[in-house]
Amino acid sequence: MSEGVNEISNRFEDDEPDATKNTDIDDQNYSNVRAFRSSPRDGVVVSVHVQWWKRPSGVAVVCLGLLCVLLLAGIIGLSVYYGVIGHHNSTQIDQLHTSYNNLTKERGQLQSSYNILTKERDNLQSSYNNLTKERDQLQSSYNSLTKERDQLQSSYNTLTKEREQLQSSYNKERDFLSGRSTNLKQTCPEGWQKFESSWYFLSTETKTWKESREDCLERGADLVIINSDKEQEFLFKLKKTVWIGLTDSVTEATWRWVDGTPLTTPRYWSPHQPDNGDGKPEYGEEDCVHMRNNQSPLEAWNDLSCGIKLGWICEKVL
Structure with a gap:
């Protein structure tokens, strides 16, 4: 039986056109299938089938299939993963958007408060400047009044001194005139x-x-x-x-x-x-x-x- 198989196998190989000897994986698969169909004997079928798995092209097909399955599983896993991630990211984006809107609103309120405080500060600065100016004016007026008071005090002292001198002169003159009038009179009234x-x-x-x-x-x-x-x-x-x-x-x-x-x-x-x-x-x-x-x-x-x-x-x- 072994000889028959070898003979058939050799004939199969001789009858193949040169195109079937192509190293391409698909062409080899096709040639193997045709050889399987042309053999009327079960033993030949078994022998051909065994050789197909033993060939490198068969291993490549299996690996390719497994790779496709793994790739498909990876794609599905990634789809699921990115779907979950996308949902999670969408939730985070919504939260970030909400936080952004809140921060924007707070920033607007802070800006409004800042503007109000800036205006109040400017008003206070203006009031301070006015008070400082009034204080300087009052200080100037006080200095002027102090100077006038000192001048008036000096004038008062001078007038007081002159008055005392005049009073002294008056008293002396009065005493002199009183003495003269007394001398002119004969005597004091009785008693x-x-x-x-x-x-x-x-x-x-x-x-x-x-x-x-x-x-x-x-x-x-x-x-x-x-x-x-x-x-x-x-x-x-x-x-x-x-x-x-x-x-x-x-x-x-x-x-x-x-x-x-x-x-x-x-x-x-x-x-x-x-x-x-x-x-x-x-x-x-x-x-x-x-x-x-x-x-x-x-x-x-x-x-x-x-x-x-x-x-x-x-x-x-x-």
């Missing part, structure tokens, strides 16, 4: 005494401080105002306990003369005086001042209740 530029009336009766002052006013004078040590010593020598024109009846402890001027200097209080009665109710409020005649000349004043009756001294300035 009056002359000292320097004033006449003094010493009462011969007693009255309260208020009544004493009223008497002086009726005489065209007022209770005496003491301005110097010489005047105090002159009055002390009269040796009388008399009211003088000093009181704190308006404001306690604020002593004023009857012409409204405050007591400054000189002061001729007795030791420990004034004491406003030393707090003893029986003395009452001691708001008026009298001159004692049993103290030293420059320590003769004492505060006493205004309702007590004493003598008094009136003064008329010439």
Whole structure:
């Protein structure tokens, strides 16, 4: 049988045209199929079939088929994969688009806020500039007013000095004219005494401080105002306990003369005086001042209740 097969095989090969010996895979397959059909014997068929699988072209066909199957499976897998990826990417794209729109909207809001803040900043800067300008103007006005005030103060000081000089000249001239007029007169009115530029009336009766002052006013004078040590010593020598024109009846402890001027200097209080009665109710409020005649000349004043009756001294300035 083996010989028959070999014979048939050799005949098959000899009968083939040269075209069947082509190395192309499809042509070889076709030649194998034709040889299979032309053989009437099963043994030949089996022998030919076995040789077909053993040929390189058969292996190539199988590999090609497997490769096609693998390629198809890869394409399907890739299609599925990219379908899933595409869906996932589509979802991501939608999310990114949404995020982009939100960011765009937020950017617009931030831009609007930025524009508003920029406008407010410009307004504040403008206000600041205006305030700075006003401050500079006020500073300039303040400097000008300060300069004018200093000039006015200097002028005031000069005028005050001139006034004092004029007052001094006036007093000297008045004293001079008063002395001349006194010399021209024969004598002072009855009951009056002359000292320097004033006449003094010493009462011969007693009255309260208020009544004493009223008497002086009726005489065209007022209770005496003491301005110097010489005047105090002159009055002390009269040796009388008399009211003088000093009181704190308006404001306690604020002593004023009857012409409204405050007591400054000189002061001729007795030791420990004034004491406003030393707090003893029986003395009452001691708001008026009298001159004692049993103290030293420059320590003769004492505060006493205004309702007590004493003598008094009136003064008329010439």
